[in-house]
Amino acid sequence: MINMFKAELYRLTKTKGFYLFWFLAAFIYTLTVVYHAPGGISFSAFLEFSDSLKMDIQQVALNTNYYLLLIIPTFCIICGEFSEHTVKNTITSAISKKKYYIMKSLFTMLYSLTAFITVNYLFYFVNRAVNGSKYSSAFGAFSKAMLGQLPLFTAIVSLFIFIAFTLKKGAALNAITMITPLAFSLLMMMLIEIEQTRKVAEKIMRYEISTMIGKLALDCSDSYRAKCYIICAAVTIVSLVGGYLIFEKHELE
Amino acid sequence: MREIALQTNQLTKRYKNFTALDRADMTVYRGDIYGLVGRNGAGKTTMMKLVTGLTNVTEGSFSIFGKSGSAAEKEKKRIGCLIESPAFFGNLTAYQNLRYYCFQKGITDVKQIDEALKSVSLTDARNKKFKTFSLGMKQRLGIAFALLDNPDLVILDEPINGLDPIGISELRDTFRKLSQEKGITLIISSHILSELYAVANRFLFIESGKVLKEVTKQQLDLECSRCLVLKTDDNKKAATILEDKLDIRDYKVIDSCEIRVYDESAKPDLIAKEIVLNDLRLFGIHESGVSLEDYFKQLVGEVHS
Numbered sequence: 001m002i003n004m005f006k007a008e009l010y011r012l013t014k015t016k017g018f019y020l021f022w023f024l025a026a027f028i029y030t031l032t033v034v035y036h037a038p039g040g041i042s043f044s045a046f047l048e049f050s051d052s053l054k055m056d057i058q059q060v061a062l063n064t065n066y067y068l069l070l071i072i073p074t075f076c077i078i079c080g081e082f083s084e085h086t087v088k089n090t091i092t093s094a095i096s097k098k099k100y101y102i103m104k105s106l107f108t109m110l111y112s113l114t115a116f117i118t119v120n121y122l123f124y125f126v127n128r129a130v131n132g133s134k135y136s137s138a139f140g141a142f143s144k145a146m147l148g149q150l151p152l153f154t155a156i157v158s159l160f161i162f163i164a165f166t167l168k169k170g171a172a173l174n175a176i177t178m179i180t181p182l183a184f185s186l187l188m189m190m191l192i193e194i195e196q197t198r199k200v201a202e203k204i205m206r207y208e209i210s211t212m213i214g215k216l217a218l219d220c221s222d223s224y225r226a227k228c229y230i231i232c233a234a235v236t237i238v239s240l241v242g243g244y245l246i247f248e249k250h251e252l253e
Numbered sequence: 254m255r256e257i258a259l260q261t262n263q264l265t266k267r268y269k270n271f272t273a274l275d276r277a278d279m280t281v282y283r284g285d286i287y288g289l290v291g292r293n294g295a296g297k298t299t300m301m302k303l304v305t306g307l308t309n310v311t312e313g314s315f316s317i318f319g320k321s322g323s324a325a326e327k328e329k330k331r332i333g334c335l336i337e338s339p340a341f342f343g344n345l346t347a348y349q350n351l352r353y354y355c356f357q358k359g360i361t362d363v364k365q366i367d368e369a370l371k372s373v374s375l376t377d378a379r380n381k382k383f384k385t386f387s388l389g390m391k392q393r394l395g396i397a398f399a400l401l402d403n404p405d406l407v408i409l410d411e412p413i414n415g416l417d418p419i420g421i422s423e424l425r426d427t428f429r430k431l432s433q434e435k436g437i438t439l440i441i442s443s444h445i446l447s448e449l450y451a452v453a454n455r456f457l458f459i460e461s462g463k464v465l466k467e468v469t470k471q472q473l474d475l476e477c478s479r480c481l482v483l484k485t486d487d488n489k490k491a492a493t494i495l496e497d498k499l500d501i502r503d504y505k506v507i508d509s510c511e512i513r514v515y516d517e518s519a520k521p522d523l524i525a526k527e528i529v530l531n532d533l534r535l536f537g538i539h540e541s542g543v544s545l546e547d548y549f550k551q552l553v554g555e556v557h558s
Contacts, residue, residue: 003356003357003358003359004356004357006356007354007356010352010356011342011345014342014344014345014349015344080342084341084343085338085340086340086341086342088307088336088337088340089334089354089398090354090357091305091306091307092305092307092332092334092336092408093305093329093330093332093333093334093354093358093399093404094329094330094354094358096306096326096329251268251308252307252308
């Protein structure tokens with residue numbers, strides 16, 4: 001497994017996606033640190049920040065950026081192998097299909113989450129060094145906000161892994177992962193406008209990705225947090241098991 | 254007794270209603286250069302995919318160096334493969350691609366990369382990106398990948414595809430060298446029998462997913478070379494007549510009623526006369542001998558007729 005991880009890391013550092021991920025993350029945080037304004041995307045979350053909330057926690061609440069950024073490692077690590085048909089090289093001479101799936105999923109997960117944590121902490125320390133305590137909170141508070149999102153990002157990456165192993169095409173992965181949340185938000189907006197479906201839509205919207213990312217970083221209730229984590233655990237398990245079953249059945253070209 | 258490198262037992266692969274490989278038996282001994290001969294779509298690649306784990310077996314089994322089932326999985330590290338077209342990362346150079354697989358296989362001696370590249374004459378293209386490679390260069394890099402880490406068994410699917418005549422000749426020498434000097438077992442598939450004939454010592458003919466015949470090079474030579482086929486009711490006596498009366502020694506008794514005479518000076522009319530004069534029943538005498546291609550066509554024809 002260590003050999004496989006070394007190989008993956010070696011190849012990953014030779015891809016454009018690797019540098020794109022770190023450049024985009026650094027670019028977003030540079031703007032935040034320089035202009036003292038948290039920045040990021042949100043599909044349909046309505047987040048209200050209190051004046052007492054420090055800028056770094058506000059930035060963590062806008063971590064939906066990573067929903068898009070974390071598509072890149074999955075694209076490079078998994079889809080690259082299918083589009084170049086190199087998957088057969090590994091399976092014919094190094095490991096079995098089962099081990100291949102486990103190795104790829106584990107590496108994608110570990111790399112994505114490590115990158116997520118590393119970039120967030122880098123932002124924290126740089127922001128603290130540049131802007132001081134006026135714009136940054138205590139290390140513990142920042143860690144709590146950011147690490148509280150970890151189960152959600154685990155579920156998101158698992159879902160990406162599932163899509164990558166199911167569809168095998170980078171273009172399909174990008175299209176589905178980018179369009180689905182937007183289409184979902186649009187649909188929910190429409191349902192909210194309709195009197196009969198408003199209540200259901202509002203309930204569903206509480207568990208929409210960018211809403212969960214924001215709320216898990218801020219002070220949400222324990223019951224909401226527990227429900228979010230249960231959803232995340234279910235999505236993670238279903239995605240990883242489903243991905244394996246589909247990959248195992250699929251004939252490799 | 255020779256060690257068996259790879260053995261399949263009633264190996265079958267079915268895709269819904271289509272049988273790609275039907276109860277195939279194959280035995281490859283250590284040190285063999287084993288030629289897998291068949292037309293496009295005959296089942297050669299399926300056979301290779303099954304034994305390398307690229308696709309799941311429907312029925313039957315196989316063993317690698319005597320190990321079967323999950324134990325065979327561990328023996329995979331002793332195999333080098335090139336199945337179908339060579340596939341590598343386009344944005345990586347030849348060296349970087351092989352370095353990636355060295356990491357995977359736990360190969361620490363990176364000199365092996367240069368040795369593998371040298372064996373397929375790709376040293377000059379070491380730092381060129383794979384996406385800029387010609388078809389022949391891609392094929393050679395695929396072979397270099399298969400040779401990485403000095404495997405005991407190398408499986409190559411149509412390795413000469415896209416190679417120029419000089420490249421084919423060089424590759425042939427490489428195969429012989431690997432077999433003779435390093436004792437590597439090679440399984441090579443091709444639809445060009447003459448190319449396989451130049452290197453292989455054993456052959457498996459396959460058509461429509463069915464194994465037609467497994468022969469050694471000597472048997473193939475025997476079956477293809479020009480000869481007189483003599484059919485009598487008493488082969489023992491006929492052989493004595495050939496030797497004593499006609500001074501013919503270059504012949505082979507095929508079965509109870511067939512003798513093949515390879516002596517080029519042998520005259521069919523004289524043989525027939527002596528057989529009849531010695532009170533033997535002569536069922537037939539005719540010239541035989543076919544080219545490799547015709548031999549293969551005959552085999553395939555027997556299946557389809």
